[in-house]
Amino acid sequence: MIRVVLPAHLRTIAKVSGEVEVDVEGEVTQRSVLDALEASYPMLRGTIRDQSTQKRRAFVRFFACQEDLSHESPDAPLPHEVAKGTEPFLVVGAMAGG
Amino acid sequence: MSGVRVLVGTRKGAFVLTSDGKRDKWDVSGPHFAGWEIYHVKGSPVDPNRLFASQTSGWFGQLIQRSDDGGATWEQVGSKFEYDGVPGTHQWYDGTPHPWEFARVWHLEPSLSDPDTVYAGVEDAALFRSVDGGQEWQELSGLRDHDTGPLWQPGAGGMCLHSIILDPTNPDRMFVAISAAGAFRSDDAGKSWRPITKGLKSEGIPDPEAHVGHCVHRIAIHPSRPDVLFMQKHWDVMRSDDAGESWYEISGDLPTDFGFPIDVHAHEPDTVYVVPITSDSLHYPPDGKLRVYRSRTGGNEWEPLTNGLPQSNCYVNVLRDAMAVDSLDSCGIYFGTTGGQVYASSDAGDNWAPIVRDLPGVLSVEVQTLP
Numbered sequence: 244m245i246r247v248v249l250p251a252h253l254r255t256i257a258k259v260s261g262e263v264e265v266d267v268e269g270e271v272t273q274r275s276v277l278d279a280l281e282a283s284y285p286m287l288r289g290t291i292r293d294q295s296t297q298k299r300r301a302f303v304r305f306f307a308c309q310e311d312l313s314h315e316s317p318d319a320p321l322p323h324e325v326a327k328g329t330e331p332f333l334v335v336g337a338m339a340g341g
Numbered sequence: 342m343s344g345v346r347v348l349v350g351t352r353k354g355a356f357v358l359t360s361d362g363k364r365d366k367w368d369v370s371g372p373h374f375a376g377w378e379i380y381h382v383k384g385s386p387v388d389p390n391r392l393f394a395s396q397t398s399g400w401f402g403q404l405i406q407r408s409d410d411g412g413a414t415w416e417q418v419g420s421k422f423e424y425d426g427v428p429g430t431h432q433w434y435d436g437t438p439h440p441w442e443f444a445r446v447w448h449l450e451p452s453l454s455d456p457d458t459v460y461a462g463v464e465d466a467a468l469f470r471s472v473d474g475g476q477e478w479q480e481l482s483g484l485r486d487h488d489t490g491p492l493w494q495p496g497a498g499g500m501c502l503h504s505i506i507l508d509p510t511n512p513d514r515m516f517v518a519i520s521a522a523g524a525f526r527s528d529d530a531g532k533s534w535r536p537i538t539k540g541l542k543s544e545g546i547p548d549p550e551a552h553v554g555h556c557v558h559r560i561a562i563h564p565s566r567p568d569v570l571f572m573q574k575h576w577d578v579m580r581s582d583d584a585g586e587s588w589y590e591i592s593g594d595l596p597t598d599f600g601f602p603i604d605v606h607a608h609e610p611d612t613v614y615v616v617p618i619t620s621d622s623l624h625y626p627p628d629g630k631l632r633v634y635r636s637r638t639g640g641n642e643w644e645p646l647t648n649g650l651p652q653s654n655c656y657v658n659v660l661r662d663a664m665a666v667d668s669l670d671s672c673g674i675y676f677g678t679t680g681g682q683v684y685a686s687s688d689a690g691d692n693w694a695p696i697v698r699d700l701p702g703v704l705s706v707e708v709q710t711l712p
Contacts, residue, residue, distance in 0.1 A: 252376055252401060256417070286417045290401040294421045302400040336400045 245276055246331035253291070253334065257284040262331055271326035273305060274317040291334055306333040345667045346411060346709045347675055348392065349683055350379035353701035355394055357412040360696075364673055364687040367696045373415065374406065378445075381662055381705040384411075385451040385459075389709050393459050393475055395446040403445050405461075407475050418475035422446070422463055425482035431465065431493045431500065438491070441465045448662060448705075450505035454512065460531075462502030466493060466519040468531065481531040484517065489536065489553040496520035496556050496575075503661055504560045508567045516570065516585065521556035524572065526585050537585030541574065558601045559661045563610035571613050571640070573603040573661070578615055580640050591640025596627050602664035606689060607672040611639035614666075614674060614690060616659040625656040633676070635690050649693035650684065657682070662705035669710055677703025 244264045254260060265279040274297075281288050292299050297317070299305070304313045308322045308330050324330035347358040354372025373379075377396045385391040394406040394415070403422065406415045428441035444464040452458035461469040461478065467485045469478040493500060501520055508514035515531055518524045523541070525534040536552040546554045556575035563569065572579040572588065576599050579588045592598035597617045606612035613636045619627045626632060631650045634643040657680035667673035674690050677683045681700040686693045 250400075252398065255375075256401075256404070286404075289403065289420050293402075295423050300400065300402060 244328045245271060245279070245325060246328055247276065247280055248331045248333045249287075250334060250336040252336065253287060256286050256290065258286075259284075264328075271321045272318050273312065273315065273321065276321065276325075276332055277317075302337040304335045304337055306335055307331070343669060344711045345669065345673060346384070346389075346711055347665070347683065347685070347696065348382035348384065348412070348705075348707040348709070349677055349700065349703060350382050350394070350662075350705035351677075351681070351701040351703050352378050355379040355382050355396075355412075356697070356700060358683065358696050362669055364667075364669075364685060365694075369697055370412065372701075373412070377404075379704065380446060381448050381707070382412075383449050383451060383707045384709045385456045386453055387451075388456040389711060391451070391456050391474075393449040393451060395449055395461070397445040403443070405446065405449075405475050419471070419477050422461070422467075422469055422478050423480070424467060424485070425480040428485070430491055431495075432491070434495060436494075441467070441485070443467075444499060447501045447503045448505055450507060453507050453509055460505050460507075460515075462505050462517060464499045464501040465495075466500045466502040466522060468502055468505070468517055470531065483527070483532045484525060484534045487525070487534055487536075489522070492553055493519065493522035494554065504557070506560060506562055506567075506570075508562075509564045510567055514567070514584070516560060516562075518557040518560050518572075520558065521554060521575075523553045523555040524557050524560060524585060537581070538588070539586065540581075540588035541579065542577070543575065559603045561603050561605050561613075563605040566610045569610065569639075571603050571605060573600050573615055575599065575621060578603065578640065591636070593636070593641030593643055595634055595643050596632075596645075600659075601661040602659055602676065604664045604666050604674070606674075607666050607668040608670065609637070609672075609689075612637050612689070613640060614664065615643075616664070616676065618658060624658045629654050629656060631655040631657065631678075633674070633690055633693075646686070646690040646693070648691060649686075660704055663703050665706050665708040667708045667710045673708065675706050675708050677706045679703065 344361045349356040354375045356371030380395040382394040390411040392408040396404040430438035433439035448462040450460040457474045468481045504518035506516040523538045559573045568584045570581040578592045580591045632645040657678035664676040674686045679702040
């Protein structure tokens, strides 16, 4: 079970509170986690990554285990702690604007 | 008793303002989609309880919401706006080629005959249509594929398709306007388009006969007379009597002919409303006085409407999609400001009162007249 922390606006869109949990088949990567997240919460399609190109939206960042993983390959394995479920995968809206 | 429902899009959510036909006491609901920019909310003329809303964010992109109960509850529908084919380039501010990139939906225009059909005007400028209530969107790419497309340039607010007018007497005829490409007409239900800019004069365009490059801020019609178009251009208030084939200026005695919205009285096709703004570099009313100007002669002769509007120290703007009229007798006029006020007049503009004063900056105002 992968734990995912969403920013407040996306929790509202997904109609969830707190962390969400998703099951990932195979290797745990940004792509497989986001695929699973969007399969469970299709209303999030397009909010984290572009619906056509699948690229991360510019003002969205990914963190885990105190590391900024935003510029890692979407197919790179996520930290072992995320795969085990002991640490969450954080989707963060960049701090900008008001 | 009949009533009205005013649909307000703001920088931090949507608000629904309702009243009976007297229009003096208002119920305010919202914010809906709190914290998100709501560029536009509009109801279906066929099914007034069906509303569409453009919900957008610089962080999380574009969402489309639909209500089937007049805004009490909402359902997220489709938001995949994919340009048809290889989008190519338009011109950037500096004249260099720039790839077409979807940014947001500025305007939603529900069909006049089918509650499941709705058009979306987007930035970078293109026209999309859904025929299933907003679930799936297809581009009407004949517009963007026009020969002039590579020459289109953005205005200061982005290259937005902000006006969509459906001719109520001819289902094949549509008008759109784009900042800063100009105005276009289709006579085959959106398949092909041509610029309708003859007579427009825009400072800064080297070729005075140029078909594109005019910063059209808004166009409006009266449904009984769809061949007559009124336009608020960047500068100049313009009129066409031949469905856009040619335009002539009707700025007349306005204190300034810069502005954003323009609208037409529901029962008087020659009564037109604008909100003059000081200039392109000073986006607030002249002399700190918020004045709507009304022409009862189809242009040129304008009268200021000030009763109930602030006449000192007012430095708000009224954006292009932030004015609307109801069809009650007498006609109600509504507009919202960047300062968060929504003003209403239930007597065609003679007297005004704020419905709300302290909303987030208003991006759009629409009104539905309810049975």
